[in-house]
Amino acid sequence: MDYQPTGGVSWSQDWDPTTTITIKVKEQLHCETSPYQKLEFFDSETYGRFFTLDGLMMVNEKDEFVYHEMISHVAMATNPGIKRILIIGGGDGGTSRELARYGSVEHIDMVELDERVVRLCQQYLPYTAGHLEKEDRIDLHFRDGCKFVEEADDESYDLIVVDSTDPIGFGEGLFTKAFYENCYRILSDDGILVNQHESPYYAFHVHGMKRAYQRLDEIFPIAKVYQYHMPTYPSGHWLFGFASKKLDPIDDHYPEVWESLHLKTRYYNSNIHKGAFALPNFVLENLK
């Protein structure tokens, strides 16, 4: 990642060791290094305001809706009875914004290690974090997610969303077996876990994808993967994992209930719900 404050003002991310994406920016709004990572906020013409962690694109105004709708609504449409939710990571607020749209949700615990992510997103990204101050069903916990699930009571959540960065550095604990075993234990009988599942294209992400799937498949009776188009993440071909004790995202999908809620979405719909689980052969082979 290079921000060049003079001349051609631009931001870059290496998608793999030989591929770089460069975005012209209007200005850098903020830059700071927390105890955990480097946080930067930019404004741009095409992507609006965007937010990066250690030089990696996290959220931008143009396509964050794809990620946050797909990480949220697939589970909610499979089990419309979800009431108690745990979000691990997700400090930008986008995931809790989507989940808080359901009146039936009673409580959301959001566990984000780095408080500065939340505070700066509240300041610079009202489109993902603006609801956090107003929403009294959301409790913020600035703690390590692995510790949090270790200490949580059995069967205390209906949905866990692991909205994490890549499996490097302090995000690595969220890709371990111990973490997923605790997630299983603290989920209710019809509980669902959705996790950020990396990408099947560049070698680094393929490695993360395989690890993520291995964990789910070892521990949960149902472990599936679904895909979506996320143009500002490396390759644009990204995945989420869906794991549960008994609910299947296709067999137990009753679109009528979700559709009766009349939630306006820009990416997700009942056809996408089903279609996203149809994976290309090269992805299926890598998940074997």
Next chain:
Amino acid sequence: MDYQPTGGVSWSQDWDPTTTITIKVKEQLHCETSPYQKLEFFDSETYGRFFTLDGLMMVNEKDEFVYHEMISHVAMATNPGIKRILIIGGGDGGTSRELARYGSVEHIDMVELDERVVRLCQQYLPYTAGHLEKEDRIDLHFRDGCKFVEEADDESYDLIVVDSTDPIGFGEGLFTKAFYENCYRILSDDGILVNQHESPYYAFHVHGMKRAYQRLDEIFPIAKVYQYHMPTYPSGHWLFGFASKKLDPIDDHYPEVWESLHLKTRYYNSNIHKGAFALPNFVLENLK
């Protein structure tokens, strides 16, 4: 597009006016300007050999299979009786390679304006063009595609594949109403047309997508759009159009016949066939 022969050797393409993708290359294998366009061939670590026209990525070894499988097999699995095929464009050979895998196909006319595209792909890209010399069911015509369909007999093809570049310059004729009217006329009663349908993400491609769809929808009783992940094209979120006189790609999809052929594919399968027609809401709204 900039090829910098000294220092960091790289190739770049602007995906939109503020976004650039840059790929490190090992070497430029060839560069020439035909009467129609600038043709360049590179070798790279991540993408193998790749081919660009006027600075736009056309084909590379890493992900060409996605494009060529998806432009070919959806139609063939909807109507396994396809025998006579017309390909407009497609000079790299990848589309005819996939279609020639069907023993049931009797004849393929491939109409490419620029003979140099075919000849140089035969020289530099054996993975897409290697079969052209050996395959006697394929006739090459180095002519304007619009003229070709104007002069072709009524109902002379079962499948037309419009494997074109973006709707600019001499590719523009392939996005006109007159062209699609002729395609309709020369298609058999159960004929299918598949066209390169641009992308729903960046403004320039959204414009092309709307035009492409308008043409199909005006002329064909059935006009649908399907999506795929193509990481090396701008945004990675790309579309094909499917149009026909009477066959529907979902209602008339009988996967058993296609699966009985045991064609090995790396992206396409019968689930992807159905799933690819599930489009995000923002795409559906742009197609209205």
